[in-house]
Amino acid sequence: PEFPGFTFVRSDKSKSYFSRTQVKFRRRRECKTDYYARRRLIQQDKNKYSTPKYRLVVRITNRDVIAQIVYARISGDFVLESAYGHELANFGLKVGHSNYAACYATG
Numbered sequence: 824p825e826f827p828g829f830t831f832v833r834s835d836k837s838k839s840y841f842s843r844t845q846v847k848f849r850r851r852r853e854c855k856t857d858y859y860a861r862r863r864l865i866q867q868d869k870n871k872y873s874t875p876k877y878r879l880v881v882r883i884t885n886r887d888v889i890a891q892i893v894y895a896r897i898s899g900d901f902v903l904e905s906a907y908g909h910e911l912a913n914f915g916l917k918v919g920h921s922n923y924a925a926c927y928a929t930g
Contacts, residue, residue: 865895877903881930888921888929906930 850856867876875894882889888908893900908920908929919925 879930881926883921883926886921888926890929 846852848856848858851858864878865876867874875896877892877894880889880891880893882891886909889905890907891905892903894903895901906929908925911920911925911928914928916925916928
């Protein structure tokens with residue numbers, strides 16, 4: 824239906840509005856990193872100075888299991904050691920390198 828006097832629609836957000844908005848971090852935009860959780864996961868106690876805080880990171884792909892011991896620095900995360908599910912073939916496990924038992928054995 825037509826409304827008299829409503830031909831012009833005012834835009835709420837002008838060019839100056841968009842020029843002031845700040846873009847989120849790339850990994851936040853991709854929904855890959857929750858920085859609120861990450862900060863609490865890697866933050867070390869202040870009385871331990873520059874001692875690294877290690878964490879076990881497990882990634883499960885369609886064909887493999889990856890277990891890594893990782894610590895964080897300002898320049899990025901560093902992998903200390905890693906183990907892969909396909910290495911289980913060296914210990915006699917020929918198939919099923921990405922199932923639940925392989926995750927347990929890799930860890």
